Amino acid sequence: MPEGHHLHYLARTLTDVFAGRPIRVGSPQGRFESEARQLDGQVFEGAQAWGKQLFCEFPGERYIHIHLGLIGKLDITPYDGPVPDPVGQVRLRLVGDHHVADLRGATGCDLWTREQVEACVARLGPDPLRDALPDGSGDPERAWRKISRSNRSIGSLLMDQGVLAGVGNVYRAELLYRHRLDPMRPGETLRRRQWDELWADLVALMQDGVLKNRIDTVREEHTPEAMGRPPRVDDHGGEVYVYRRAGLPCLVCGTTVRTKELDGRNLFWCPRCQPTYRSRRSPRESPGRSPA
DNA sequence: GTCATATGTGGAG
DNA sequence: TCCACCTATGACC
Numbered sequence: 258m259p260e261g262h263h264l265h266y267l268a269r270t271l272t273d274v275f276a277g278r279p280i281r282v283g284s285p286q287g288r289f290e291s292e293a294r295q296l297d298g299q300v301f302e303g304a305q306a307w308g309k310q311l312f313c314e315f316p317g318e319r320y321i322h323i324h325l326g327l328i329g330k331l332d333i334t335p336y337d338g339p340v341p342d343p344v345g346q347v348r349l350r351l352v353g354d355h356h357v358a359d360l361r362g363a364t365g366c367d368l369w370t371r372e373q374v375e376a377c378v379a380r381l382g383p384d385p386l387r388d389a390l391p392d393g394s395g396d397p398e399r400a401w402r403k404i405s406r407s408n409r410s411i412g413s414l415l416m417d418q419g420v421l422a423g424v425g426n427v428y429r430a431e432l433l434y435r436h437r438l439d440p441m442r443p444g445e446t447l448r449r450r451q452w453d454e455l456w457a458d459l460v461a462l463m464q465d466g467v468l469k470n471r472i473d474t475v476r477e478e479h480t481p482e483a484m485g486r487p488p489r490v491d492d493h494g495g496e497v498y499v500y501r502r503a504g505l506p507c508l509v510c511g512t513t514v515r516t517k518e519l520d521g522r523n524l525f526w527c528p529r530c531q532p533t534y535r536s537r538r539s540p541r542e543s544p545g546r547s548p549a
Numbered sequence: 550g551t552c553a554t555a556t557g558t559g560g561a562g
Numbered sequence: 563t564c565c566a567c568c569t570a571t572g573a574c575c
Contacts (some may be wrong), residue, residue, distance in 0.1 A: 260556050287553085309557075327557045328569050346569075362569040364558060425556050472556080498558090521563080522557085 259325040262466030264306035271304040274356040281352040285343040293532020294366035318371040326364025374458025404444040412440030431474035442534035461488040
C-alpha cells in the first residue's frame with residue numbers, strides 16, 4: 258500500500274473526517290505519549306502528503322510527521338457509540354466525533370515544527386501528485402535535470418525520493434513496462450520526449466491510484482475482462498503487468514517475467530517487451546561482444 | 550504453530 | 563552492502 262498514492266489518499270481522508278474540529282490524540286502503545294499529550298484536544302487543521310511523507314497540522318505550526326515505511330498502516334474507521342478499544346501496537350490514535358485513526362508499525366511518527374517539515378520537503382524530488390503546483394513541488398523539470406545527467410539506471414532513479422517523490426516498487430516496475438523501457442538503461446540516455454511521456458503517465462496512474470486507493474496499471478485491452486483471464490488475487494488487489502509476476506508469462510507477449518535485486522529491492526520486467534538497452538554510438542563499446 | 554516475505558528508509562561498517 | 567526497524571499475511575508443518 259504505502260506508495261505515494263496511498264499517502265495522498267490518507268491525507269485526503271484524514272482531512273475529510275477530522276479537519277476543523279478538536280480531536281483526541283493519544284498513544285495507546287506509549288511511544289508517542291508525551292507528544293500526543295501536547296496535541297490532545299487541539300483542532301486538527303488538515304493533512305497533506307508529499308511523496309511518501311504525511312503531515313497532520315495542528316495549531317501553532319506543529320505537525321505530526323508520519324512515514325509508514327514498508328509495513329506501517331494507518332487505519333481510518335468510522336464508529337458509532339463508544340470508541341472502540343485499540344487492537345495491537347497502536348503508536349498513534351486520533352479520535353474524532355465519528356472516526357478513529359490508528360497508526361501501527363510506522364517507520365516514523367514525530368512531532369515536528371514547520372522548519373522541520375520544510376527541511377524534509379526540500380530534500381524531496383517533485384511529486385507527480387503535485388503536478389504543476391506553482392510551488393515547484395510537482396515540477397517534472399527538477400527530476401529531469403537529475404535523470405538526464407545521471408549514469409545510474411532509470412530503475413534506480415525512479416525509486417530515489419530525492420529525484421522523484423512518491424514512486425515505489427510497484428509504480429516503478431509498471432511504469433517501465435508500460436513504456437517498454439529497460440530498467441537498467443542509464444538515465445542520461447533517455448530522450449526528453451520519453452521523460453515527458455513517463456511523467457504524464459505517472460501523473461495519470463497515481464491520480465487514479467488516489468481515487469481507488471489501489472494500483473491499477475493494466476491498459477483497457479489487457480484487463481481480465483478484455484482478455485478473458487481470471488483477475489489477479491493477492492493482497493494488493495490491483496491489476497499489474499509485471500510486479501511480483503516473476504516466472505509467470507507476460508500478459509502481452511507470453512515471455513517469462515524476470516526478477517532481480519536492484520538497490521536491495523526486487524525489480525520485475527519482461528525481457529521481450531523491455532529489451533536490453535544498447536548504446537548506438539559506438540558498437541565497440543557494447544559490452545559482452547568485443548574481445549578483451 | 551513456524552517461517553519467509555512485503556508497496557521503505559536510514560544507519561553502521 | 564548489510565542490517566535493523568516493526569507488523570500483517572500467507573505458505574507450510
